[in-house]
Amino acid sequence: MLYYREHFLHISDTGFIEIPRYMQTYLPHHLRVVIGQLRVSSHQLEIERGRSRGVPREERWCPLCQTEVESEEHFVISCPAYLDLRAQFQIEESFQLCMTMGDQRRLGRFLTAAYERRERSLQHIHQPRVSTQQTITQFFQRVELHQRGPSIGLTLHQAAAQRARRRPRMGGYRRPRLYHEDVSRIRIAYDHMMEHRRTTTPWVVFLQEALRPPPMYHILHPPPPITCR
Incomplete structure (x- = not known):
């Protein structure tokens, strides 16, 4: 400035x-x-x-x-x-x-x-960069200058050992597929509407039933509290 x-x-x-x-x-x-x-x-x-x-x-x-x-x-x-x-x-x-x-x-x-x-x-x-053209053996070998340093790469046994040390996943848990369920409900309602389009029941009712949120939605997303003035 x-x-x-x-x-x-x-x-x-x-x-x-x-x-x-x-x-x-x-x-x-x-x-x-x-x-x-x-x-x-x-x-x-x-x-x-x-x-x-x-x-x-x-x-x-x-x-x-x-x-x-x-x-x-x-x-x-x-x-x-x-x-x-x-x-x-x-x-x-x-x-x-x-x-x-x-x-x-x-x-x-x-x-x-x-x-x-x-x-x-x-x-x-500046100093030139190290050439990237190297064999697989050179990639996995250890750097030895004055002392034994860390390995440049990761062997298959080391990768398997790291995976074994990870925290296991929760058993029986699957991601919810609410999106696919919503799509299927909309398709069912649309087919039902096309079959009964000549009846007196409006097609909006079928879409409202199809787009109704699942039962767990109100538990996970409770409505805001009502404040009295």
């Missing part, structure tokens, strides 16, 4: 908050979202990720250049990893001028391309 107030909150001479430039022009949805996320600090830059992890602000370095804190201004203006993208999209040298530039579509495209490059670069920096 402090960063937004210092950089993005503009008050007009009449005392009203000015509408941001990207809200005054037509933009595709993904470009409008990427600009809005940068303005309200809803992004994955290290200035926000470090805050959630409790890292001091001065130690939230940029993972690509390692020269400054990876803030919004550093990401858009200063980081050398996006120098060619700034020249390609003609980004202003000032952060205020960049966020209020006339062509907000160009700004959104630059942010999208910069985020994609940042994600690709971080994938190369």
Whole structure:
């Protein structure tokens, strides 16, 4: 909120908050979202990720250049990893001028391309993932580094032992099938109505009898108490 107030909150001479430039022009949805996320600090830059992890602000370095804190201004203006993208999209040298530039579509495209490059670069920096191509024997074997660790998988004997330790189900219990009983009662009433449709008895009576709730319904769902005024 402090960063937004210092950089993005503009008050007009009449005392009203000015509408941001990207809200005054037509933009595709993904470009409008990427600009809005940068303005309200809803992004994955290290200035926000470090805050959630409790890292001091001065130690939230940029993972690509390692020269400054990876803030919004550093990401858009200063980081050398996006120098060619700034020249390609003609980004202003000032952060205020960049966020209020006339062509907000160009700004959104630059942010999208910069985020994609940042994600690709971080994938190369981080350690590669363990390959998932392994045999069944490798999947069930134990991890042995310095000591005997837990098994990666679960054998059939271990699964059977876990099932045996579970609490047994209640004997003779079955789920009620009220829905199927209601459908059958409606069908019986409809057939009965079609057979006696020429009689004086209205067909509504048959449907009311069919839709009558079962005897246990009033016990499980008692009516609300009547209060005397």
